[in-house]
Amino acid sequence: MGILGRYGDFFPLTPRTPRLDLGEGSTPLVPLRALGEELGVDLWGKFEGANPTGSFKDRGMVLAVSKAMEEGARGVICASTGNTSASAAAYAACGGLSCTVLLPSGNVAKGKVAQALIYGATVAAVRGNFDRALELARAMAERRGYRIVNSVNPFRLRGQMSGAFEICDQLGDAPDWLAIPVGNAGNVTAYWAGFVAYMRRRRSSRVPVMMGFQAQGACPMVTGQFTDHPETVATAIRIGRPVNARRARWAVMMSGGAFEAVEDREILRAQMDLARCGLFAEPASCTPLAGLRKLAREGRLPRGIRVVMVLTGNGLKDVETPLRSAGSVVELEDSLETLEGVIP
């Protein structure tokens, strides 16, 4: 059962809200003992890649599209090149609504929007940058009675709170730290709101310290300076002007946490190391591990605390990048002896 069925009392559902359900949520919380020993903490990974479309976006999208249907929208529309477009297309398909995805033209890799196309969305590339695509999406939503499901849609963050609920249910309470990638800064905001809401209803007894991790080339929450040219291998958090910057800063400050930035090569190493524990996550998902290592090196990671890392997306969305640093297929003669020479 998806999150509307399991956590419906936390959402603004009415008797007329359709309960869309692709089985989002209920994602694994995996103990990472070897990496935890390295860092001196009790380490867990929340593997959001197990969601229906392979990312945490499904938690918010199921609510956003259900509410769009309740409000009589004819379709949904978003400006996105990545996980948001896949999720919007899938839930629109599930609810029988049309879905339109707008993206900036120029270097449009079909692979980035492959999922949206396969789920049946109309994908259009428009001249101009991302902001122009979003502007057109707003105008078209107005004109056609569509609902915008970009992160400006208030139901997106509401649904994403469910990630925090599940962590409390899986561990019995909130962890000491939550370590999470930060791009648009929506998810860190949603998790904080989720932990607070769960404690207020006495379904947990405390809230965690929120630690937000960004890539060095796209870290406006760390520097305090927005940028127009963010650059990082972690495309899901390649964002220079986070929409939720103010709320996220407030949330992290209240929690006693901080934002930290890590280098791309540390992110890629973390991706490989997580895979070597059996969890294949997209690069953005691996910033928390890279960040915790940095804190441990600098003596800023308290020993023995319980830390949950949110692994936001599935590595299968891009196998090419990690494959470059993985091993190759070894070609062998047909004999046990040549085989013995190469296997561990």
Added chain:
Amino acid sequence: MGILGRYGDFFPLTPRTPRLDLGEGSTPLVPLRALGEELGVDLWGKFEGANPTGSFKDRGMVLAVSKAMEEGARGVICASTGNTSASAAAYAACGGLSCTVLLPSGNVAKGKVAQALIYGATVAAVRGNFDRALELARAMAERRGYRIVNSVNPFRLRGQMSGAFEICDQLGDAPDWLAIPVGNAGNVTAYWAGFVAYMRRRRSSRVPVMMGFQAQGACPMVTGQFTDHPETVATAIRIGRPVNARRARWAVMMSGGAFEAVEDREILRAQMDLARCGLFAEPASCTPLAGLRKLAREGRLPRGIRVVMVLTGNGLKDVETPLRSAGSVVELEDSLETLEGVIP
């Protein structure tokens, strides 16, 4: 929590068995109302693509690798090009064992074994066909004290029984029909054993009719004739000599079910139609929908029954095939008017 924690009393666990856990299982069971109406049945999809490595193989592999560790194996080895190799590599990584994957040389697409490489397995291509690779794997297992985790490993099918347990838990009881893809015929055998075991322990009240679906070009269970040149777009079930043929035939017969074959184009259409409901599954996973449609056309699908289809693997493992029949990105001038012309 993974299947060893949730269904441990059904498995041969001892106090010395490590409880490996990547959060396998707990996969969504999704109601498919529109497709169900088309077919005149109460239709559900069990989305096994939400498993940690993206396929149902994780259910058996977690038990096989845990038992290998208990028995003191130094590593695991398998002959495989697909989902099995990904799953073996991930659970070996999780348990800290080495993993070796053997495959027949010649047309070795790196993409097919990308996951295994990323999870850190040693992948070797050996001269000869698949049977020769398996033979070498057995010999090497003997020589090195490795455990074979191909489907000859008895723990694989034991673990896969958990799929049946979950369906009963999710629906409250077994469905009328279980519709499942058949390649090596292991999963259909495991599901049947799972339904029977669950009923014997009174955790369900009945067992389903088992309907096994194959591709026309690789349907030895339908024709009764093994073949050396199976051919189908559904690579995960492109198997001419199913290892579990006899047990599967017996299981399906006992259940009152049957095997049926469907054409590749019907499989691809089913893949697209499932995506248009928000579920992106690999082609093999879509044979049950294609098969149910065939039965409905021929008047052999009882009306109003509850049918669960097992969607065995995640569509993200190969986006190229469905992308060919999906739409394209439309390039637009920057104006609301041109946009209005293309969106639904």
